[in-house]
Amino acid sequence: MAGYIEPIEKLIRQFCKLPGVGAKTAQRYALTVLSMTEQEVNEFGRAIVLAKREVKVCSVCGNYTDVDPCHICAHRDNSIICVVQEAKDVLAVERLGEYKGVYHVLGGVLNPLKGVGRDQLRLGELFARLAGDVKEVILATDTSAEGEATATYIARFVKQYGIKVTRLAQGISIGSELQYADEVTLSRAFSNRKEM
Amino acid sequence: MAGYIEPIEKLIRQFCKLPGVGAKTAQRYALTVLSMTEQEVNEFGRAIVLAKREVKVCSVCGNYTDVDPCHICAHRDNSIICVVQEAKDVLAVERLGEYKGVYHVLGGVLNPLKGVGRDQLRLGELFARLAGDVKEVILATDTSAEGEATATYIARFVKQYGIKVTRLAQGISIGSELQYADEVTLSRAFSNRKEM
Numbered sequence: 001m002a003g004y005i006e007p008i009e010k011l012i013r014q015f016c017k018l019p020g021v022g023a024k025t026a027q028r029y030a031l032t033v034l035s036m037t038e039q040e041v042n043e044f045g046r047a048i049v050l051a052k053r054e055v056k057v058c059s060v061c062g063n064y065t066d067v068d069p070c071h072i073c074a075h076r077d078n079s080i081i082c083v084v085q086e087a088k089d090v091l092a093v094e095r096l097g098e099y100k101g102v103y104h105v106l107g108g109v110l111n112p113l114k115g116v117g118r119d120q121l122r123l124g125e126l127f128a129r130l131a132g133d134v135k136e137v138i139l140a141t142d143t144s145a146e147g148e149a150t151a152t153y154i155a156r157f158v159k160q161y162g163i164k165v166t167r168l169a170q171g172i173s174i175g176s177e178l179q180y181a182d183e184v185t186l187s188r189a190f191s192n193r194k195e196m
Numbered sequence: 197m198a199g200y201i202e203p204i205e206k207l208i209r210q211f212c213k214l215p216g217v218g219a220k221t222a223q224r225y226a227l228t229v230l231s232m233t234e235q236e237v238n239e240f241g242r243a244i245v246l247a248k249r250e251v252k253v254c255s256v257c258g259n260y261t262d263v264d265p266c267h268i269c270a271h272r273d274n275s276i277i278c279v280v281q282e283a284k285d286v287l288a289v290e291r292l293g294e295y296k297g298v299y300h301v302l303g304g305v306l307n308p309l310k311g312v313g314r315d316q317l318r319l320g321e322l323f324a325r326l327a328g329d330v331k332e333v334i335l336a337t338d339t340s341a342e343g344e345a346t347a348t349y350i351a352r353f354v355k356q357y358g359i360k361v362t363r364l365a366q367g368i369s370i371g372s373e374l375q376y377a378d379e380v381t382l383s384r385a386f387s388n389r390k391e392m
Contacts, residue, residue: 003287005262011247014240017232018225029214031284033244034251034260036213041248044210048229049241051207055230064230066201088227091199 008034060129062105062122063090077101079135083126083154085109085142093140101138104129109146110153121150127157136164143170204230256325258301258318259286273297275331279322279350281305281338289336297334300325305342306349317346323353332360339366 004012008030015026033041057063058070064087065071072090080101084090090103106121118124130137137158141147155165171189172181181189200208204226211222229237253259254266260283261267268286276297280286286299302317314320326333333354337343351361367385368377377385 003290005251005260007243007247007250007262008260011243014243017228017236017240019228020221020224025216027284028216030247031282032213032215033247036248038248040213042245044213045241045245047203047207047210048244049238051203051226051229052232052234052237054203055201064201064204066203086227088223094199 004030060125061103062107062125063087063103073102079133080138081126081129081134081136082138082140083151084140085147089140101136106141106150109141109144109150111146123154126154130158130161130163134161134163136166139165139167200226256321257299258303258321259283259299269298275329276334277322277325277330277332278334278336279347280336281343281346285336297332302337302346305337305340305346307342319350322350326354326357326359330357330359332362335361335363 004027011030011033012023012026015021015029016023018026021029033044036044054066055064056066056068058065058068058073060069060073063070063072067074077100081104082093082099082101083104083106084093085106085108087105090105093099093103104122104126106123106126108116108121110116110118110121137154139151139154141151151167155167158165169192170185171192172178172185178186200223207226207229208219208222211217211225212219214222217225229240232240250262251260252262252264254261254264254269256265256269259266259268263270273296277300278289278295278297279300279302280289281302281304283301286301289295289299300318300322302319302322304312304317306312306314306317333350335347335350337347347363351363354361365388366381367388368374368381374382
C-alpha cells in the first residue's frame with residue numbers, strides 16, 4: 001500500500017503487526033486514528049505504552065498481573081493447579097466463577113515443528129511447584145494434537161509424585177447436534193460415556 | 197470483557213474504538229501488544245501519536261499531507277479537479293498512475309438522515325476553487341444514493357460557471373458476469389451503452 005505520506009505509512013505498518021490485520025484493514029485503522037481528536041490519540045498511544053510497562057508476569061503462575069505474586073496465587077487454594085496454554089484461557093475459566101484453585105500458564109504447547117520444546121514453555125516452573133502441597137493438577141490445554149501431547153507429557157511427569165492428574169472432559173458440546181459432531185469428538189464421547 | 201487487570205482493560209477499550217473491532221478482537225490485539233518487546237511497543241505508541249501530530253490536511257484539496265499545500269496541489273494540473281468522498285479515494289485513483297489533475301476531498305457525502313449537510317462537507321472550499329482557471333470537474337463520489345445525490349448537487353452548481361462536469365462511467369464491472377449484475381447496474385449499463 002504505497003502512496004500515503006510517511007507518518008501514515010508508518011502507522012499502517014504498525015497496525016499490520018496485529019494478528020489477522022492486512023494492509024486494507026491497517027489502512028482503515030490508521031485513517032480512523034487520524035480522524036480522532038488529539039486527546040483521544042494521545043490516550044490511545046499512552047494506553048499501548050503503559051500496558052506494556054505496567055503489566056507484569058506473575059512469577060508463580062505466569063499470568064498477567066500488576067502485583068507479584070498475582071491476586072489469584074496469593075489468595076486462592078494452592079493445592080489445585082489448573083494448567084492452561086495462554087493467559088486468555090485463565091479468563092475463560094475465571095468467567096465461570098466456579099474454580100477456586102490456582103493456575104499455571106504454560107505460554108504455549110509442545111510443537112517440535114514450530115520449534116517449541118520443553119524449554120520454551122513454563123514447564124520447569126510447573127514441576128517446581130509440585131514440591132509444595134499440591135493435591136491435584138487439572139490439565140486444561142486445548143484439545144488440538146499439540147495440546148493433547150502436552151497434557152500427556154505433563155501427566156506422566158506429575159504422576160511420579162503421586163499427585164492426582166485430571167483432564168477436562170471431552171465430548172459433544174452442549175447445545176450442538178450429534179450429526180454435526182466430528183468423528184474424533186463422537187468417538188471420544190462414546191468411550192467416555194457415563195452411566196445415568 | 198471484565199476480568200483483566202486495569203492496564204490491559206484500558207488497552208482493550210482503546211482497540212474497541214477501531215472500526216469493526218469487537219471485544220474479542222480487541223482482546224487479541226491487546227495480548228499481542230503485551231507479547232511484543234518494549235521497543236516494539238514504544239514504536240507502536242509513538243507511531244500513533246506522531247501520525248496525528250505530523251499529518252496535516254491540505255488547505256486546498258483536503259487530502260492528508262505533511263506540507264501545505266500538498267505535493268499534488270503544488271505540482272499538478274490545477275485545471276482539472278477530481279472530487280472524491282474520502283482521502284483513501286485519492287489513493288485509489290493515484291494507484292492508476294493515469295490521472296494528471298488535482299483532487300478535492302469532500303470528507304463525506306450529503307446525508308440528511310445522519311445530519312451531514314452542506315456545511316459538514318468541504319463544499320464551500322470546492323466552489324471557491326472554481327474562481328480559478330478550472331476547465332473540468334470530475335465527480336468521483338461513490339455510486340451509493342448519497343454519493344449520487346451529492347454528485348448531482350455539485351454538478352448543478354458547477355455548471356452555472358460554464359465549467360465542464362463529468363461523472364465516472366457506471367456499468368458492469370470488468371471481469372464480472374452479466375447474470376450477477378444487480379438491476380440498477382444493468383439498467384445503467386443499458387442506458388449508457390456505447391457504439392462499437
